[in-house]
Amino acid sequence: MPRRRQDSLSGETRTLDKRSIAERLNFLVTNRLPRRWLTLFMGRFSRIENPIVRDLSIGFWKLFVDDLRLFEAKRTSFRSLHDCFVRELRDDARPVDPDPAIVTSPCDAVIGEFGTVVEGQVLQAKGFPYSIAELLGNERTAAALEGARFVTLRLKSSMYHHFHAPCDARLVDLTYISGDTWNVNPAALKTLERLYCRNERAVLNLVSAHGERLTMVAVAAILVASMRFKGLDVRLDLRYDGPKRIRVDRELTKGDEIGWFEHGSTLILFLPAGHEPCAGITRGLTIRMGRPLFVRTKDAEPGRARNIVDTPA
Numbered sequence: 001m002p003r004r005r006q007d008s009l010s011g012e013t014r015t016l017d018k019r020s021i022a023e024r025l026n027f028l029v030t031n032r033l034p035r036r037w038l039t040l041f042m043g044r045f046s047r048i049e050n051p052i053v054r055d056l057s058i059g060f061w062k063l064f065v066d067d068l069r070l071f072e073a074k075r076t077s078f079r080s081l082h083d084c085f086v087r088e089l090r091d092d093a094r095p096v097d098p099d100p101a102i103v104t105s106p107c108d109a110v111i112g113e114f115g116t117v118v119e120g121q122v123l124q125a126k127g128f129p130y131s132i133a134e135l136l137g138n139e140r141t142a143a144a145l146e147g148a149r150f151v152t153l154r155l156k157s158s159m160y161h162h163f164h165a166p167c168d169a170r171l172v173d174l175t176y177i178s179g180d181t182w183n184v185n186p187a188a189l190k191t192l193e194r195l196y197c198r199n200e201r202a203v204l205n206l207v208s209a210h211g212e213r214l215t216m217v218a219v220a221a222i223l224v225a226s227m228r229f230k231g232l233d234v235r236l237d238l239r240y241d242g243p244k245r246i247r248v249d250r251e252l253t254k255g256d257e258i259g260w261f262e263h264g265s266t267l268i269l270f271l272p273a274g275h276e277p278c279a280g281i282t283r284g285l286t287i288r289m290g291r292p293l294f295v296r297t298k299d300a301e302p303g304r305a306r307n308i309v310d311t312p313a
Contacts, residue, residue, distance in 0.1 A: 046262075047082045072160070089162075103296065105292075107164065108287070113150075125189040136175075137177050144213065149272070165258060169208045171252055172207060177202070216268070217269075255289075281293065
């Protein structure tokens with residue numbers, strides 16, 4: 001092998017080793033602390049609108065994350081750390097693929113596991129299956145997803161935190177499930193079984209323009225661990241004590257904003273059989289909101305899920 005190629009591989013290995021060590025340290029530190037207390041504290045601290053606190057907080061954050069890509073934001077100055085977390089992007093920053101057969105990525109993310117629901121289970125990481133009935137908190141909904149496609153999308157804390165409609169659809173309702181706030185980085189996914197089923201999450205039921213069922217699960221994580229949804233006045237977080245199931249009934253055009261995390265976390269998307277990953281979709285790939293994720297094939301089943309979605313748990 002040429003020397004230059006060997007040097008390149010050696011450099012990549014060192015980068016991966018550093019990243020693995022950093023993820024392991026992050027897991028050990030954040031998951032050995034009182035997660036609920038730390039999360040509630042960080043939620044308050046991040047909203048302090050003091051220039052010194054803001055600058056020190058954002059500067060410290062930058063030491064532990066990849067490029068924040070703040071040049072894409074509508075605003076490049078922020079009132080607080082939280083204001084930077086939930087920044088909006090310029091209108092031209094995320095073009096959305098217009099092909100109606102394409103299901104686009106609902107968020108900026110690193111692609112994790114993807115595949116097919118088999119016997120009610122999917123993978124969190126290699127050797128770590130989990131039950132989608134437990135994830136969704138609904139046996140009937142889980143049964144309807146047998147044979148469906150799924151993909152796990154991990155939002156790193158440095159990424160754009162808003163999530164959008166992956167296709168033209170109607171958001172029927174969402175179900176809030178209170179839970180823990182474990183870290184969801186790769187080290188945690190390879191260590192803690194059923195991690196997504198333990199954490200705070202919201203289950204979104206959608207019906208596409210083709211009449212097909214889509215289910216999206218927004219999983220919160222340690223630190224801010226809060227979710228907001230456009231059109232809802234309430235913040236879904238550890239202090240929320242309202243109704244578990246919230247009727248929405250909102251029409252969405254592909255790319256419309258659905259909501260946002262107030263810290264990086266995970267989206268898990270379930271699609272009907274008849275959808276295939278687009279060319280180039282692989283584990284570990286960084287994808288931007290609006291880019292092709294799945295393609296709908298002629299074998300999809302129109303109308304299969306409409307009545308199931310509208311049936312309460």
